[in-house]
Each structure stands twice: as structure tokens, then as C-alpha cells.
Amino acid sequence: MTRSEPDAVPVLALEGVSKSFGAVRALRDVSLRLYAGEAHALAGENGAGKSTLIKTLAGVHRPDTGTVLLDGRPVVLHGPADARDAGVAVIYQEPTLFPDLSVAENVFMGRQPRRSLGRVDHRAARTAAAALFARLGVDLDPQQPARGLSIADQQLVEIAKALSSDARVLIMDEPTAALTGSEVARLFGVVRTLREQGAAVLFISHRLEEIFRLCQRVTTLRDGALVASDLLGDPQGRRAPESGGSGASGGSGSTGGSGGSGGSDRPAGSGGAAGPADAADGAGAPGGRGLTEDDLVRRMVGRDLDELYPKQDTPIGEVALDVRQLTREGVFTDVSFTVRHGEIVGLAGLVGAGRSEVARAVFGVDRWDAGSVHVDGRPLTNGAPSIAMAAGLALVPEDRRAQGLVMGMSIERNVNLTALTGLGGTVRGGLMDRRAERSRALDWAVRLQVKYAALADAVGTLSGGNQQKVVLAKWLATTPKVLIVDEPTRGIDVGTKAEVHRLLSRLAADGVAVLMISSDLPEVLGMADRVLVMHEGRLTAEIPRAGATEESVMAAATGRGTTGRAA
Amino acid sequence: MTLTQQPPAPATGEARGGATRLVDRVFRIREVAILLVFLVMIAITQAGNSQFLSEQGVKDLLLNATILVLVATGQALVVISRNVDLSVGSTLGISAFAAGDYLQGGGDSFLALLLAVALGIGCGLLNGALVSLGQVPALVVTLGTLYVIRGVDSIWVGSRQITASDLPGPFTDFGSGGLGALPYLALIALAVVVAVAYYLRHFGGGRELYALGSNPEAARLAGIPVRRRILAAYTACGALSGLAGALYLARFGNVDSATGNGYELTVVSAVVVGGVAFTGGAGSVYGAALGALLLTSVNSVLPALGVSSVWVLAINGVLLVLAIAVDRVVALRLAAALKKRNARHG
Numbered sequence: 001m002t003r004s005e006p007d008a009v010p011v012l013a014l015e016g017v018s019k020s021f022g023a024v025r026a027l028r029d030v031s032l033r034l035y036a037g038e039a040h041a042l043a044g045e046n047g048a049g050k051s052t053l054i055k056t057l058a059g060v061h062r063p064d065t066g067t068v069l070l071d072g073r074p075v076v077l078h079g080p081a082d083a084r085d086a087g088v089a090v091i092y093q094e095p096t097l098f099p100d101l102s103v104a105e106n107v108f109m110g111r112q113p114r115r116s117l118g119r120v121d122h123r124a125a126r127t128a129a130a131a132l133f134a135r136l137g138v139d140l141d142p143q144q145p146a147r148g149l150s151i152a153d154q155q156l157v158e159i160a161k162a163l164s165s166d167a168r169v170l171i172m173d174e175p176t177a178a179l180t181g182s183e184v185a186r187l188f189g190v191v192r193t194l195r196e197q198g199a200a201v202l203f204i205s206h207r208l209e210e211i212f213r214l215c216q217r218v219t220t221l222r223d224g225a226l227v228a229s230d231l232l233g234d235p236q237g238r239r240a241p242e243s244g245g246s247g248a249s250g251g252s253g254s255t256g257g258s259g260g261s262g263g264s265d266r267p268a269g270s271g272g273a274a275g276p277a278d279a280a281d282g283a284g285a286p287g288g289r290g291l292t293e294d295d296l297v298r299r300m301v302g303r304d305l306d307e308l309y310p311k312q313d314t315p316i317g318e319v320a321l322d323v324r325q326l327t328r329e330g331v332f333t334d335v336s337f338t339v340r341h342g343e344i345v346g347l348a349g350l351v352g353a354g355r356s357e358v359a360r361a362v363f364g365v366d367r368w369d370a371g372s373v374h375v376d377g378r379p380l381t382n383g384a385p386s387i388a389m390a391a392g393l394a395l396v397p398e399d400r401r402a403q404g405l406v407m408g409m410s411i412e413r414n415v416n417l418t419a420l421t422g423l424g425g426t427v428r429g430g431l432m433d434r435r436a437e438r439s440r441a442l443d444w445a446v447r448l449q450v451k452y453a454a455l456a457d458a459v460g461t462l463s464g465g466n467q468q469k470v471v472l473a474k475w476l477a478t479t480p481k482v483l484i485v486d487e488p489t490r491g492i493d494v495g496t497k498a499e500v501h502r503l504l505s506r507l508a509a510d511g512v513a514v515l516m517i518s519s520d521l522p523e524v525l526g527m528a529d530r531v532l533v534m535h536e537g538r539l540t541a542e543i544p545r546a547g548a549t550e551e552s553v554m555a556a557a558t559g560r561g562t563t564g565r566a567a
Numbered sequence: 568m569t570l571t572q573q574p575p576a577p578a579t580g581e582a583r584g585g586a587t588r589l590v591d592r593v594f595r596i597r598e599v600a601i602l603l604v605f606l607v608m609i610a611i612t613q614a615g616n617s618q619f620l621s622e623q624g625v626k627d628l629l630l631n632a633t634i635l636v637l638v639a640t641g642q643a644l645v646v647i648s649r650n651v652d653l654s655v656g657s658t659l660g661i662s663a664f665a666a667g668d669y670l671q672g673g674g675d676s677f678l679a680l681l682l683a684v685a686l687g688i689g690c691g692l693l694n695g696a697l698v699s700l701g702q703v704p705a706l707v708v709t710l711g712t713l714y715v716i717r718g719v720d721s722i723w724v725g726s727r728q729i730t731a732s733d734l735p736g737p738f739t740d741f742g743s744g745g746l747g748a749l750p751y752l753a754l755i756a757l758a759v760v761v762a763v764a765y766y767l768r769h770f771g772g773g774r775e776l777y778a779l780g781s782n783p784e785a786a787r788l789a790g791i792p793v794r795r796r797i798l799a800a801y802t803a804c805g806a807l808s809g810l811a812g813a814l815y816l817a818r819f820g821n822v823d824s825a826t827g828n829g830y831e832l833t834v835v836s837a838v839v840v841g842g843v844a845f846t847g848g849a850g851s852v853y854g855a856a857l858g859a860l861l862l863t864s865v866n867s868v869l870p871a872l873g874v875s876s877v878w879v880l881a882i883n884g885v886l887l888v889l890a891i892a893v894d895r896v897v898a899l900r901l902a903a904a905l906k907k908r909n910a911r912h913g
Contacts, residue, residue, distance in 0.1 A: 060786075062785075079790065085790075100780070101778060109789045112771055112774065119770060120769055
């Protein structure tokens, strides 16, 4: 393995790349250099442009301007096949499997082992897949169809897929999110081996600890633009980052020491697959103990957290939403909680823990099997959204494109969708009152500062943040008593995010009970008066604002009673 | 800074094995089920009418199924890739007439066959290009080409008609001849089905069609040449429709501008009854061929049992609805089984 030098030729690089989708500028003049034998972390908030960057490297998106360089030569990647042939393997955040095909076929699709006459060698594929799973230390049957695999298993199949190609560049977008500690340790072991053999690695993780454990360099993106690209390291030598035995890390002054990053103190190059630090896995966010991590967070966010999460203190009123022992078989069990008027309650947990499902059941989109839901003391009917709406409940769903908006319809019409049942009063004598619709839409567009050209424009032409505001407007127009927001700021830029947060805060001040489901931990910690945590369909913790830290929430979300630090 | 997904504990090998066996059974059961239904139907008919399975009876049964089996095989390729080709009836009609027209003018039988296949390939390429390049739903595109091809056919054919007496004797003899109870045409269809099934199972292009139908976005990310595969599926479907047209001519000798009208719906029924998922990614051409055999046999079974043939359409419809109902029930049971498995280990 050769340690990369600044003057070495990067295996894969982006120079001045910009990419827009409609009105949204996803990447602005971003450069990135991936060197052989180096693990490079990509940091940034949700919506910072990380996924777009990865898809540009993977040949899925072609940059509007700027170039992709392979071994220093400009190339045009016409599609994923080009990138693959150039030795780029990608693990996407969302597993992209073929549910009807076997696990082994999923691993090798598009480049199956061949035997005579160009026929696919199914047996060789099965054997190779089994070998890959053994290397990753997981028990998966290569002949099993991919349909019905748990999310963790799907992610492991994705990882096997990427590893199977002996890639020169390995790109991993949140590969560890669904994995257990030992699986993460195995994965890191395999990645280190690949890196030592000269592969370049690009790694994305929300767990900063993992970034420090695996990577030598970090590039930070914010709002689609490059903030900085630095070496990670510790000048004091307390914890040099893994450098695969070379040890020549030499931290740049700008990053400072990584400080006591949990239990991962150990000599450089220990590279073993299952050290104690590995076993500790990444439940944790480092909790802001090291300067470096603070630096990194500051770079990602680019402003003080207080400014981003402006939750005002408001008097807490009576119970508005009372959920008692709600159960939907196989999805969630015995979920009880209350939300009071004027209160913002955060509902945290890992994706798949059942949070959105609880929200859907409360709102009546899905039926529940046992339990009850009361709004202001009155019980709701099982499986009846219209009754929930009449009782003052509003649900801003997780996926605004599929569930929140009719993309081809005008802004005006979308805002008024909730009024069709007569709640907002824009329906007169069974007919829609166009004038009332227009004034209502205009009113909300101004109040929420939606940036649009004309109210008659299709919602699909707006940026993600503005689309989210339209969804909010649609529901706020029903003057709800209880507002459930599911991932209210996913994929929207930091500025709009702060606006949404201010809006939620203002609603709470006006006495609305807000239940906020979010996977964005700083958002939950910054906004919520109380944090509820779900793990595998059960409510595992209720933490008051004062006691809520990334560690306490993550511990409950991953089903560990206490923080999982092994060292 | 996001949280995602939970880490379920790894399942034990034993439980996985059980689930795998269950899934395998469910996936394999379809072809067997159709075969059983078919055999039971034949047995009942034979019991009611001992003449049914005479040499000629078997031969008729197979001959009747041949054309539909061929077109259903081609259609299965397209449906597996999560598309559909509604223009197969029109393609069959125009190919059959072209071959007949050529033979009428004293052409060579084998060249006539090639001509029909070539014309089918042309229609298939047109469909494939429109669907893969235009990014338009296949249902709409091929509905359009259904009318376009039929329209061209009508203009060209006019009120002309080709009858068996216009065709060379060896050609029509081939259409009705065979080895004992095995018609030549059925042998051709069988060879085609086996070859296509082998291709789908053992070649990269075949596996990629399944991948494409199973998850188009993932197929794109896996670097599968999506457009080329779709084009290939439509071309093969067109070629088989063309071949079916030539064999139709050989079998019936009677072709006009309405030949193959409405055939596409029968073909799609056969494919779906045969267990090819209309949403793509699952099913086999053996299933599609068996579905075709089952549907055409109903035509022979009813008269043999003395039931009026007006019942044929209704029975075919019932079979189709049954097939879809069975698919749905199986899918639900499967989902429940998998959920239970995950709940146990998650």
C-alpha cells in the first residue's frame, strides 16, 4: 500500500462539478480526489449533495459542468456500466435489489461468472456469493430470493455486490446504518484489506466515530458546495487514524486532534477486524467530546445549532393527543404516549422501527389491531382519516413526492386538497370556489414564504424545501389541533430547514400539539420538549429535553439500555 | 447525522432454510398446478368421450395450441421485463398474409417462412424502439402499433383473401402433417419453448430481463443495458409472432385482413394464466406455454363433452380471474410467512 501524497495522481476525481435538477442546485463547483490506498470520508447534512456526488461518480448522473477524472484523464461516464467497467463499485444507501431473484443472482447481476458458450455459471455464482458472505461473517443463503430479506440483510447483499467486483474505487453511502456492531467490524476489516491492496474508498456515515475510525481524509459538503477537504489525524498521537500500517498520517492543522473518540484509542495500524473499538460499533455519535468532531459538525452545519433549532419555551397545556397501547400486529406493539398542547414531541428511532407506521395508524390511514387514540379526550375511529381530520389531526407524510403532493397539479390546487372535504370552507354547494381557493393558497404561500413563480405552476417545479412548505400549508389550512410531521426537513436545504423549524415552533406557541418524527438527531434534540424513542416496534424510552443527548437517544434506538461503549 | 434502519439479529440457518424451501415450493408450484389442471381436464373429457384421445384427437389438440404457444412465448419475454406487446395479433396477421402473398406468386416455402419472421422482427423493432427510447408506457405504445400495423395490413390486403388452394401443396401438407400424433408445428413450438426457456435460465441476457422486470431502477444502477434488453425482448416477440403467422398460414391456409384480430388478449391471458407476473420479474415460458395449451384445450374439450362452444370465452375468463386470485393469495401468504420469520428474528 502506498500512502497517497498530495502530488500523487488520484484514481478518481471530480473537478469543478456542478449539477442541477430543475430549480435545485444539488452540486456547486465541487472537487474531490480519491487516492489509491486512502479512505476518504464525505461529510455533510441531509440534502448537502452527498448522494448526488456519489451518483455522479457512479455514472448515474452526468455533471452539468466540470469533469470526472479517471487516473488523471478526463472521462465521460455514460452510465453505471461505464463506471463499473472503470472499477468503481457503489453501495447505495437504499438497497437496490431484485426481489424476484436469488441472493446470489443479486450479487452478480450484470457480470455473472460464465461457463462455456457464454452461459451463466449459476453454481460458481452461488459458491462465490457464499464465500463473500463468509468473508463478511454473515449467514445468508445464496439461493434464497431477495424478497423478504430484512433491511440489514439487504444491505449486506449490497455490500457483497460491491466487494465481488474487486473494485479499484469503493464508494459506500451509509453502509453501516442497518448493521450490528460485529457486522460493521467485519465490513471495516474487509474494507481495510481492500484499501491496503490499493483500492480507494469513499465513505459516508452519519456516525462520526466511524469516519474517524476508518478514514484518513474528509471532505465536507454544505448546501451542494465544498466546504473543505482535510486530512484527519491527531498531532499528539493519542489516536492516529487508521492508516493501514503506514502510520504517516500527519494531521493537518485545520482539523486538530480527534480527542477522546470513545473507546477507539489504539495504535495506528491495528487494522484488525474485531478490535474492541470495532465491537463498540457506532451507536454513538461521539457526543461532541473531541475538538475535531466539533470542527466537523460546524463545517457540516455552517452555523450555530441554536439558530437552526429555534424552539421557544412555551407553556405546556392539556393533553391533546392520547395514544394508548396501540398495536398493529407485526408492525408495532403496545405504543402509549401523549402530546400536549404547545408541546413538540420528537419521535426518534432507526428507520424501520415503526415510527411512520404508528403515525399512519393514529391518523387512520392504516388500521390498528388493539388500543385507542383520543384527541382532546374524544376517541378516534379505527381506520378513518376523515374522522381524524375532523377531530383536528393533520399528518404531513414522510414522502412528500408520493404521499404529500400531487406533483403535476398546481400549487393552488395542492394547498386546497384538504379543503375538498369542506374543512377549509372553499367548497360551496358541492362546487369548488375558485376565488376562495386562490385567496387561501395565496395567504398560506405568503405566510410560509413559499418561493414560486405563479400559484398555477405545478408543484413539481418547486425545490424540495418549497414543496415541503406546500405540504405544510395544505395541512395547516385545516387549522389542526394536533400536527404530526414525518421527516419534515428531509432533503431540504439548511435555510429552509430553519424556516420549517421556526414554523413548527410558532405553531407550538399557538397551542398546537406537534409530534415530530425525525431521523435527524440534532433536529430532534434541538426542537423537541420530550423525545420518544422507538426500537423494533416498541416505545423504548421517553426522555425529557434536559436528559436527551445523542448517546441516550441512540442507545434507546438501538435497543441498548445504556450506552454501548465497550472500552 | 441521520439515523437509519434497525439491526435485526441474524436469522438462524435452520429458519432460513425453512423459509427458502417454502418460497421455492411456492415459486415452482405454478407450472405444476397448471399441468395438473390440464391433465384433470383431459382425463374428465376422456372419461366422458373415449374418442377424445384418439391419434387425431391428440394431434388436433396440439395443433390448435401451437400458434398460441409460440406467440405466448414471445409475449412472456416482454411481460417478464415489465412490459407488454399488444400488437402481436396484428403482427401475426400481416406476416401470415405476406408469406401467403409471396407463396401465391410461386415463392419458396422456406423463404416464405423467413419473410414472415423478418416482417415480425421489423414490427418488434418498431415496438421496442418506441418503448425503450420513448419512455412511454408499453400498453399505450403497443396499442398504437396494434392499430398502425392492422391499418397498413388492411390497406395492403384490401378485400383479398388467401385460401389453401392458392398455396403450394407441400406447404399445407407440412402444416397438417406430423410424426404420428405429433404435428410438425407442435415440434417447432416445443423446440422454440425449450430454447427460449434455456436462454432465460442460462444466459446473462435472459437473467437481465428478469432483473429488469423485478426492479427497473436497480437494473439501471447495476449497469444493465436496459434499452438494448427491452429492444431485444420486443424483437424476439415480433419474430415469434411472425413465425406464428407463417405457421398459421400453413395450418389453416386461409388468411385475410382480419387474421389475428383480437388475438393479443388471448395471448396475454395465456401468459398470465401460465403464471408470468404481469408486473414483471417472475414466471417462465414453460408456464406461458402451458397456459396457452390450457386455454386452447378448452376449445376442444367442450365440444367433446357435448357442451356448446359459446361457453369457451366465459371459461377462459374464469381461468384468468382464478389465476390472478391464486397469485394474490399466494403472494399474501408468502408475505405473511416472511413477516413472521422477520418478526421472530428481528
